[in-house]
Amino acid sequence: LKQFMKTAVIGLLAFSFVTGCSSRGDGNSNPPDASASPATTNPSSAVAKNEKKIQIRIAAKFWGGPKWADDHPTIKFLNEKFNVDIKLDLINGPEYDEKLKVMAASGSLPDFYPVDTSTYLAWQSEGAFLELTDWLPKYPNLIAAYPLEHEAMKVLNPKGKVYGIPEVSWIVRDTVQIRKDWLDKLGMKVPTAEEFTVDKFYEIAKAFAKQDPDGNGLNDTIGFAGGYAIENLALRNAFGIANEWMKKDGKLIPHQTQVEEYTAFLTFMKKAYDEGVLDRDFVLRKSTELNEMKYSNKLGIFSYHNNYKLDIEDAVKKTFPNTNPKIVVMAPPIGPNGNRGNNNSSFGTPNRVINAKADKEKIDRILQILNWWVTDEGSQIMKNGIEGIHYKKGTDGKWQITDRWEPEVPRFLNSNLFKRPGTDFNLYLWTDEAELNRHKEYTAIAEKYPWPNAAMGLENYSKTAIAKSASLNAKFQEAVFKIIVGDQPIDSIKQASSAWLANGGDQIIKEINEAVKNK
Amino acid sequence: MNQIAQQTQNNRKIDHSVLRKKYLQRALPFYLMILPGLIYFLVFRYGPMFGLFIAFKKYSPFRGVWKSEWVGIEHFVRLFSERDFMLLLKNTLYLSLLDTFIGFSFPIIIAILLNEVRNKYFKNSIQTILYAPHFLSWVIIVGITMLFFRTQDGGINVMLEAMGFSRINVMTNPNYFRFVWLFQNIWQGAGWGAIIYLASIASIDPALYEAAKVDGASKLRQIWSITLPSLKTVILIMFILRLGSFIDLGFEHIFLLQNPLNLQVSDVFETYVYRQGLVQGDFSYATAVGLFKSVVGLVMVVSANAIAKRLGEEGVY
Numbered sequence: 001l002k003q004f005m006k007t008a009v010i011g012l013l014a015f016s017f018v019t020g021c022s023s024r025g026d027g028n029s030n031p032p033d034a035s036a037s038p039a040t041t042n043p044s045s046a047v048a049k050n051e052k053k054i055q056i057r058i059a060a061k062f063w064g065g066p067k068w069a070d071d072h073p074t075i076k077f078l079n080e081k082f083n084v085d086i087k088l089d090l091i092n093g094p095e096y097d098e099k100l101k102v103m104a105a106s107g108s109l110p111d112f113y114p115v116d117t118s119t120y121l122a123w124q125s126e127g128a129f130l131e132l133t134d135w136l137p138k139y140p141n142l143i144a145a146y147p148l149e150h151e152a153m154k155v156l157n158p159k160g161k162v163y164g165i166p167e168v169s170w171i172v173r174d175t176v177q178i179r180k181d182w183l184d185k186l187g188m189k190v191p192t193a194e195e196f197t198v199d200k201f202y203e204i205a206k207a208f209a210k211q212d213p214d215g216n217g218l219n220d221t222i223g224f225a226g227g228y229a230i231e232n233l234a235l236r237n238a239f240g241i242a243n244e245w246m247k248k249d250g251k252l253i254p255h256q257t258q259v260e261e262y263t264a265f266l267t268f269m270k271k272a273y274d275e276g277v278l279d280r281d282f283v284l285r286k287s288t289e290l291n292e293m294k295y296s297n298k299l300g301i302f303s304y305h306n307n308y309k310l311d312i313e314d315a316v317k318k319t320f321p322n323t324n325p326k327i328v329v330m331a332p333p334i335g336p337n338g339n340r341g342n343n344n345s346s347f348g349t350p351n352r353v354i355n356a357k358a359d360k361e362k363i364d365r366i367l368q369i370l371n372w373w374v375t376d377e378g379s380q381i382m383k384n385g386i387e388g389i390h391y392k393k394g395t396d397g398k399w400q401i402t403d404r405w406e407p408e409v410p411r412f413l414n415s416n417l418f419k420r421p422g423t424d425f426n427l428y429l430w431t432d433e434a435e436l437n438r439h440k441e442y443t444a445i446a447e448k449y450p451w452p453n454a455a456m457g458l459e460n461y462s463k464t465a466i467a468k469s470a471s472l473n474a475k476f477q478e479a480v481f482k483i484i485v486g487d488q489p490i491d492s493i494k495q496a497s498s499a500w501l502a503n504g505g506d507q508i509i510k511e512i513n514e515a516v517k518n519k
Numbered sequence: 520m521n522q523i524a525q526q527t528q529n530n531r532k533i534d535h536s537v538l539r540k541k542y543l544q545r546a547l548p549f550y551l552m553i554l555p556g557l558i559y560f561l562v563f564r565y566g567p568m569f570g571l572f573i574a575f576k577k578y579s580p581f582r583g584v585w586k587s588e589w590v591g592i593e594h595f596v597r598l599f600s601e602r603d604f605m606l607l608l609k610n611t612l613y614l615s616l617l618d619t620f621i622g623f624s625f626p627i628i629i630a631i632l633l634n635e636v637r638n639k640y641f642k643n644s645i646q647t648i649l650y651a652p653h654f655l656s657w658v659i660i661v662g663i664t665m666l667f668f669r670t671q672d673g674g675i676n677v678m679l680e681a682m683g684f685s686r687i688n689v690m691t692n693p694n695y696f697r698f699v700w701l702f703q704n705i706w707q708g709a710g711w712g713a714i715i716y717l718a719s720i721a722s723i724d725p726a727l728y729e730a731a732k733v734d735g736a737s738k739l740r741q742i743w744s745i746t747l748p749s750l751k752t753v754i755l756i757m758f759i760l761r762l763g764s765f766i767d768l769g770f771e772h773i774f775l776l777q778n779p780l781n782l783q784v785s786d787v788f789e790t791y792v793y794r795q796g797l798v799q800g801d802f803s804y805a806t807a808v809g810l811f812k813s814v815v816g817l818v819m820v821v822s823a824n825a826i827a828k829r830l831g832e833e834g835v836y
Contacts, residue, residue: 098797104580105802122800126581220672280670283691283778470799471603478779485691485780503602 050083054365059100059113060417062090066407073386074410081372084365104128111358112366114350114417120156120164121460129163130354130363136162139371145420152348155457164351165370168421172342175446176234176330177309178204179300181323182213193331198238198268201301201333206277208300214323222299223277225290232269233343234303237451238335239265243343245455245512252455252513256476256500262493264336269484283481297323303332303342306442307426329442332449341451348457352418374420382419384429385410391429399429455512462511468504476500574807587803594807603786611787614773615765617701623761625705626712627754631742633713634720646717649710660703661775665690691780700776700785715757716750723749755827759835763820766812788812 067090068075075086089110091099097116103109104123115123123129136143142165146153152166180190186207191200201224207213209223226232237243241262242255255262272278279285293299294308295315309327316325334340354366372378384391390410394400411425419425423443427436459465479496482488501509574594576587598604629649636642652660667675668689676686689695727745736744770789777785788808796805820835827834 101580101797101800101802104800107580107583119800123581126579128581222671280686280688281672281690283780284665284669470794474779474782478782481779485688487692487780 050365050368052361053083053085054362055085055087056112056362056366057087057089057110058417059089059091059103059110060413061093061096061114063093063416066409068409068412072408072410073389074381074413077381077386078369082365082369084369109355109357111355111362112352113355114352115164117156117346117349117457117460118466120349120351120353122466124158124161124163127356128353130356130358132162132165132354133160135363135367139367141374142367142371145374155348156351156460164353165418166348166351167419168348169419169423169425170345172446172450173345174233174303174305175342175442175449176201176301176303176332177306177327178330179208179213180326180328182208182300185213185215186211190328191330194334196330196332197334198235198336201235202268202272202277205272205301206275209277213300214297214320220298222279222293223272224301225279225285225293225299226282232303234332234341235268236265237341237343238333238339239268240335240337240339241265242454243341243451244453244459247454252458252509252516254455254505254509254512256473256497256505257509259494259497262480262497263490266480266483266490266493270486270490273484274486278484283485295319297325306438306446329445331445332451341449342446344450344452344456346453346456370418373418379414379420379425380429382414383411383425401428401430455516458512458515459508461515461518462508464504464507464511469508472500472504472508475503571806571810573803574810576803578803578806580802590803594804595811597804598808598811603791606783607786607788607791610784611766611768613784614697614700614768614787617697618704618768619758619761619765622701622704622708623758625709627716627750629709629713630716630720631746633717634746635738635742646710646713650714651710652707653711655707657703657707657769657772657775660707661772664699664703690776691778693781693784696776696781696784700773703772712757716753719750719753720746752833755832756835759820759823759827762823763816765819766815 068088070086070088075088078084079086097119100109100113100115100119109128120129133148136146136148146165146168148162150168152168153162156166157163176196178190183190183204188204188207191204205223208221210219212219212221214221224232233243239261241258242253245252245254247253269278273280273282290299290302294302294304294312297316297320306327306329309329313325313327316323332340332342354363358366373382385405385408389402390405390408391399391401411428414425427439459469476496476499479488479492483490483493570584573584573587575589575591576584577590577593578584578587601607633642633646633649636645665673667673668687670676670686670688670691673689675689680686687695689699723745727749728741731741731745766788768787768789770793773785773787774790774793777790788811792805792808795801795808824834824836
């Protein structure tokens with residue numbers, strides 16, 4: 001089974017990126033010194049005696065890079081501070097959901113772990129998670145960070161109940177990014193936000209595909225790429241296709257019904273495919289391969305998070321010393337009807353849950369840790385690491401990282417398990433002014449054109465959607481792909497749409513619209 | 520009279536128990552040797568079968584196996600009335616038939632050809648090259664195929680384009696899927712499968728060939744009239760065993776080759792079970808599908824064996 005899961009993983013990648021990093025509003029200010037936050041720190045250390053040592057099993061998604069061991073300095077710190085014995089179970093991100101199900105079946109779920117929307121909703125009624133409404137108010141910092149009346153606390157929970165602590169972070173994570181050095185090389189200008197239409201997008205991508213922007217004399221660059229659906233989302237949005245669901249005439253409709261919009265979009269995509277502008281293997285690409293293309297100087301226009309800008313630039317520079325990579329942030333392209341948008345991140349997910357089987361003492365200990373984690377002091381340690389080990393004060397009085405920062409990734413749990421609301425989690429003590437500003441500017445551009453899912457969280461209240469949407473959507477997607485590669489005429493999107501409706505879609509639409517009224 | 524009868528009875532008794540004792544003494548080591556295998560089968564093969572009854576329940580991991588409610592044959596009804604059931608069955612049978620009839624014959628052909636090679640070193644190296652792929656996992660095999668045949672930057676396609684031909688969509692065009700699958704199966708398994716045939720060819724009495732040569736039989740004639748008939752029993756046994764896994768196609772391989780464009784020919788019971796069971800967490804339904812598959816496999820083996828016996832062959836049991 002293990003073997004099988006491993007391979008399964010390789011297949012699954014497509015979606016997953018998840019949770020990167022970043023934030024809203026106030027969080028941006030520089031994290032204060034560890035010692036200097038008495039106002040917000042809670043009395044956790046003072047309050048509880050924590051006499052008994054308690055083992056806590058924690059699971060988190062793992063996306064590559066160095067892996068935390070159980071004797072990681074931060075774990076040691078937590079173990080001592082809260083008198084616990086933390087056992088980490090780091091599960092490869094793409095197979096995480098499946099692994100959880102296997103753990104559930106074998107009765108070995110961790111004490112504290114993140115779950116995605118579908119699992120969260122499915123397991124609530126099974127009594128898998130601890131119900132938190134009575135617990136949270138006892139932890140002042142935690143309840144302040146996640147007030148029960150916050151929308152994110154309601155969206156995926158039944159009325160009056162809270163089964164998990166949601167992630168409250170990005171509004172919009174990704175937007176279009178372009179390799180400016182490639183544009184320069186081809187004598188093209190970076191378009192302004194107003195000039196950046198889908199035609200302009202196409203023009204740039206085509207030049208990138210055909211005119212050898214990397215200058216290696218080979219025809220080996222790709223215009224634009226995309227795995228299942230992620231990368232060309234901004235393009236879909238430009239043609240007015242809903243991010244799953246949108247409101248039209250007071251009713252929620254799913255994107256599968258937008259035949260007209262799809263026709264325009266598919267005409268565009270088919271042309272791109274036929275002319276070799278769209279990656280010919282877009283159907284096969286996993287998200288890891290898409291990343292590889294960016295890092296290996298093959299792809300110059302893509303939708304991504306700007307956090308990786310420096311990584312990509314460095315990696316390209318390292319492998320191809322003659323290049324001078326520079327990535328600029330773009331607004332999403334404008335479609336023929338003036339639509340433009342970047343998909344909103346899903347709201348209130350993932351949820352971090354406590355196993356209902358945990359005993360009172362263990363629950364208390366977990367909540368104590370979280371109550372500390374959301375404070376400035378806690379956040380500071382959970383993302384920068386331990387002073388003297390992962391970072392230190394330089395001779396110039398400024399913070400700087402040590403050799404152990406890279407190999408020990410002290411930010412890991414803060415990025416992948418739990419973080420306080422906000423998007424400041426990728427800003428560190430030593431992050432300089434310029435970087436802070438870049439971060440702000442980026443967030444402003446990305447969030448200027450939101451493209452929300454109007455039925456976010458509601459899909460899971462439709463029984464038909466739960467039972468059938470996976471296979472229905474797969475069929476629809478198959479039709480879309482077939483049209484793009486030319487196996488089917490563009491017209492056939494009509495049949496695909498009516499097939500989707502006839503085989504359960506109509507029922508889903510009905511149920512979702514009822515769910516809105518009841519919400 | 521009575522006494523004599525009593526006597527003999529006693530004697531027989533004694534004889535019997537002595538015999539049994541002796542027999543046990545002799546056989547005990549053998550029974551002990553059987554034991555690990557027996558335990559293995561009981562614990563890892565028979566034990567898990569009890570889990571099958573969740574196919575008749577609405578299993579929830581949090582309620583546990585016992586407390587989940589019974590639903591009778593609901594899952595089976597759902598399976599047989601599933602819109603995709605016929606498609607799954609068709610795809611599964613299609614691939615099974617391809618593999619059983621075309622894939623199955625390759626090891627035999629290879630064994631016979633190898634047997635005719637006279638140069639020992641050449642024969643050994645060819646044999647090694649042919650069975651080496653057996654040790655590669657599907658991830659690697661499919662990965663290599665992708666590198667060659669990807670449309671955008673696959674080696675073959677880049678070459679085709681450079682030579683002025685158009686690219687071919689080997690990995691995404693549903694028409695190619697079955698052949699790619701079969702070809703990879705043969706490439707990976709045929710050399711390994713040939714070993715058992717080679718071994719039984721080696722045990723054929725050389726006198727037969729000599730006699731045939733004297734009678735002026737050609738090479739082909741010898742193969743047809745001596746080698747193949749001698750292999751008949753082995754082939755039959757292998758075939759019956761193969762039928763046992765008739766409907767088992769191997770999840771990994773198909774899953775790796777699967778993509779949204781070839782789903783209509785590549786979706787089989789295994790991948791369906793995976794989607795329902797692990798992706799959607801519907802354990803009971805997935806178990807029901809698995810049970811259905813196993814029953815089909817059992818029926819295939821039993822009937823193939825019966826047919827083989829009726830034809831006067833040995834069969835597997």
